[in-house]
Amino acid sequence: MLTIGEAYHQRLLEETQQHTLTQAINQARLEEKAHAATLFSSRLDRLAAHAQKEHLSSVEIIELLRQEAERIQNQAGEQIDG
Template sequence: MPTIGQDISNRAAAESFEYVINLARNEALADAAVLFSGQLDRLATDVAIRELSAVEIIDLLRQEAENWKNRGMDS
């Protein structure tokens, strides 16, 4: 049976580990958001420069969604 000190130490270690995991998760989400935002901006610029029709824009968005899905599956 652990002592009170060991129990406190174990809880502190678990809380510290959870904090680090949450920090890493939040950083990964922030990185993904920046990457996705940049990609959307690139697509918007491409659409404007090429003066794409609504049908072409929809096709481009579907292709991009497929690319993002594949990137997620490769990770």
């Protein structure tokens, strides 16, 4: 059986570990969001360069963006489905 002081100390250690774990999870989430934003930005840059190089019309650019949106949705669905 633990003394009151030992129980208090153990509780503080558990809370500290939980806080550290929460911080690590939050940091990982922030890093993943930053990575996703970088990938998305790079993809948009490549699409813009392609549209410019190929002298795409506004209708073609809209279709290109719709295709990209569909690709992203499909990719997200595959990740969720496992």
